[in-house]
Amino acid sequence: MHVARDPEAIKADIDKARDQLAATVDTLSDRANPQRLAEDAKASVLATLNKPAVKFTILGFGAVVAVLVVRKVAGKFRRD
Numbered sequence: 001m002h003v004a005r006d007p008e009a010i011k012a013d014i015d016k017a018r019d020q021l022a023a024t025v026d027t028l029s030d031r032a033n034p035q036r037l038a039e040d041a042k043a044s045v046l047a048t049l050n051k052p053a054v055k056f057t058i059l060g061f062g063a064v065v066a067v068l069v070v071r072k073v074a075g076k077f078r079r080d
Helices: 007-031 034-049 052-079
Strands: none
Touching: 034 052
16 A cells, blocks of 8 residues: 655655765765876875885885996996
């Protein structure tokens, strides 16, 4: 058996559903915003790079590359 509902209650349910849908659409559009995605990616990369293990690994690698470049350049000057 189906109970008839009050039109005001139906309208209130529709309004509530509309508000919930609008909030969901706003949340999805905020999450899909390209600028927001880029900012989140940048923050994630910076957080990873600022971890001591990663930071010191990169610094060590950079130091090795710098030494190799200096040796290569110095070797060219010695040959000339």
